[in-house]
Amino acid sequence: MYLTIQESRGLSGEIPVYGSKNASLPLLAACLLTSETVTLHNIPAIRDLFSMKEIMTSLGASVVQEGDTVHITATTVATKEISADVVGMLRGSILLLGALLGRNKAVTLPLPGGDIIGARPIDAHLDVFEQLGAHVEAIDDHVTIDGKDMKAGTVVLKEFSVTATENVLLVASTLPGTTTIHIAAAEPHVVALCGLLRAMGADISGDGTHTIIVQGIEKLHGAQVTNIPDMLEAGFFILLAAATRSELTVTHVPVDHLLLFFKKCEEIGIQYKISGTSVTVFPSELKPFKMQVLPFPGIPTDLQAPFAVIATQAHGSSLIHDPLYEGRFKHIFELEKMGAKAVVCDPHRVIINGPTQLVGRRIPSLDLRSGATLIIAGFIAKGTTTIDQAELIGRGYANIVPRLKAIGANIEQHD
Numbered sequence: 157m158y159l160t161i162q163e164s165r166g167l168s169g170e171i172p173v174y175g176s177k178n179a180s181l182p183l184l185a186a187c188l189l190t191s192e193t194v195t196l197h198n199i200p201a202i203r204d205l206f207s208m209k210e211i212m213t214s215l216g217a218s219v220v221q222e223g224d225t226v227h228i229t230a231t232t233v234a235t236k237e238i239s240a241d242v243v244g245m246l247r248g249s250i251l252l253l254g255a256l257l258g259r260n261k262a263v264t265l266p267l268p269g270g271d272i273i274g275a276r277p278i279d280a281h282l283d284v285f286e287q288l289g290a291h292v293e294a295i296d297d298h299v300t301i302d303g304k305d306m307k308a309g310t311v312v313l314k315e316f317s318v319t320a321t322e323n324v325l326l327v328a329s330t331l332p333g334t335t336t337i338h339i340a341a342a343e344p345h346v347v348a349l350c351g352l353l354r355a356m357g358a359d360i361s362g363d364g365t366h367t368i369i370v371q372g373i374e375k376l377h378g379a380q381v382t383n384i385p386d387m388l389e390a391g392f393f394i395l396l397a398a399a400t401r402s403e404l405t406v407t408h409v410p411v412d413h414l415l416l417f418f419k420k421c422e423e424i425g426i427q428y429k430i431s432g433t434s435v436t437v438f439p440s441e442l443k444p445f446k447m448q449v450l451p452f453p454g455i456p457t458d459l460q461a462p463f464a465v466i467a468t469q470a471h472g473s474s475l476i477h478d479p480l481y482e483g484r485f486k487h488i489f490e491l492e493k494m495g496a497k498a499v500v501c502d503p504h505r506v507i508i509n510g511p512t513q514l515v516g517r518r519i520p521s522l523d524l525r526s527g528a529t530l531i532i533a534g535f536i537a538k539g540t541t542t543i544d545q546a547e548l549i550g551r552g553y554a555n556i557v558p559r560l561k562a563i564g565a566n567i568e569q570h571d
Contacts, residue, residue, distance in 0.1 A: 159549075159557070161516070161534030161541040162566035167402035169563045170434075173390045173409055174200040175224065175383040177552045179345035181248035182322040183383060184208050185255040186352050187228035188217065189330060192378030194356070196226045199383055200554040203547070207246045211238055215256075233259050240266035240297070250319050253281060253301065254326030257290065261303040280313060280320040287311045288327060288335070308333030308372055316341045316366070316451045322349050328370040329358035337368040343452040344413045348384050355379035387413040388458045388525075389553065390435070395462040396532050397437035398426045399469060404563060405436045416455050420447060424466060444472030444510070449480060461487050461529035467508035468496045469536065477505045487526035490519040494537055516541040521548040528553060535565060 175198035184205065187194040199205060201224070209219045209226070215238070217230040233256065238249075249265070256263035267278065282292045282299065288309055291302040308331040311324055321341040326349075328335035340346070342364050350363035356379045359371035390409040397404035398421070411418075411430055421428060424445050427438040444467070449457045457480045467474035468491060478484045482503035492498055494517050497509040516539035521527030527549040534541030543549075546569070549556060557569045 157545075157547045158570050159531070159534075159543040159546045160568045160570065161531065161537075161543070163538060164535040164565040164567070165400045165402065167397065167400055167404050167535075167563045167565055170405045170407050171393050171559055171563050172407045173385045173393065174198070174554055176345055176348070176386040176388075177202055177204060178318070178343070178386075178388070179348040179384050180205055181208055182251050182319075182326075182345065182349040183352055183381070184212065184226070184228065185251035185322075186326060186349060186356070188212065188215070188230045188233055188252075188255040189258045189326065190356060190376040190378060191229075191231050193227055193229040194352075194378050195380040196228070197224065197380075197382040198385075199224050199226045200386070202554045203551045204246055204248060208248060211246075211249060211252065214238065230259070235260050235262060238265060248319070250278060250281060251322055251326065253285070253299070254323030257285065257301060257303040257306070258327045258330035261306065262301065263303075264298060264300045267297050267299065280315055280317045281323050283314060284311050284320055284324045285327065288324075288331070303327070306331060308335040308370075310336045311338065313337070313339040315339070318343050318346060321346055321368070325349055325353060325360070325368070325370065329353045329356070329360075329372050329376060330374065331372040332374050333372060335370045335372060337370065338366070340366050340368045341451065342366060344384055344387060344410065352379060352381045355381055384413075385410045385433075388456060390414065391417050391456075391459045392462055392528055394421065394426075394428065394435060394437055395459070395466055396535070398424075398440060398442065399462075399465050399532050400535050401439040402563075403436065403438050405434055407434045409433050409435045411435070413452075416453055417459065420445065420455060424470065442466060442470040442511075444470045444474045446475045446477075448477040457481065457484060458525050460484065461525045462532055464488060464491060464498075464506070464508060465529055465532045465536070468510045468512050468514060468533075470510045472510065474508050474510070475505065476508070479504050486522045487529050490522065490526070490530055491533055493517050493519060494533055494541070513538060515539055518542040518544065521545040524548055524552045528556070531556075531560070531567070534567075
């Protein structure tokens, strides 16, 4: 699949933010912890979630989709090995380790896949399971965990890993007694998972901080929750509006999840108005900036790529520092093909000089966030931009082409 894009400035109207991709995956995984029905609302129709639901169905769960609502009933969960082909496409399948350990006290899983954005080892996950008493054996491209001796206890994570925190929460919720998680991630999607686990019967406190306390129970029950809006999608649309000098309203924005993001927007000169959960962006003169991505409540690593397009239109030199992953600047080389003036100083820092007039080119999507970023670049470039491997963008953005066309963007999808 590929996209063709023509210059599209001065977009207008409203564009809605859908449910959080990064919250949806752990919410779905948690449904495997009970034999009763769990209902999740505001689940986006994205490729990663289709893959997750395919895995869950293969394990014996019933997954029924009604619009953006999903009903999951995992009466029984098979202990068979999961298809390496499906797991290899989905980094979020790492959450099946915690879910299946919590449900069956044993799991064998091929190593997960996902975007290629640098080293993303799973040792932080395996370490926390061992701290709870599990026996872990990693051979070649598979990991096998025996959790029959697991007990509630104290866990210290090696780093602020979101998915490792979520994996501990999944397991700890099924271990009677008190589990204390230190160096826990505080991201909104971690808090969302805690909300579901509480609704299923676990007693959890401290979520949103770096120390989470879980009072687990042996048998969780069914529940019904609504997923949070996607802060990454909201930030993407706001930066899209700023880059295209549009007066555009973004609706269903989780404003409290983006406080430092808005602070950076003000520094750059992006004019906006917040009204409840709607944010209206106005055409603005863009100033150069320095930005470092950080774990929540910092600016997310998944938003640094669209900030790079903003930097190409700002008057002066901007510095973007991403210390989390060493493969996050692949989009910079594609922007350079379009005329951007950038210097990748090292795997974690890039300097971008602007303003520059971008020119349309045929470019690959590379990964989910880079692909979405190149859509913004196409909107401000002269001529035609063609983005190949555009199906990668569908891993995180549902109905992205119809939503963009609705606000006046000249973009077409070709299957």
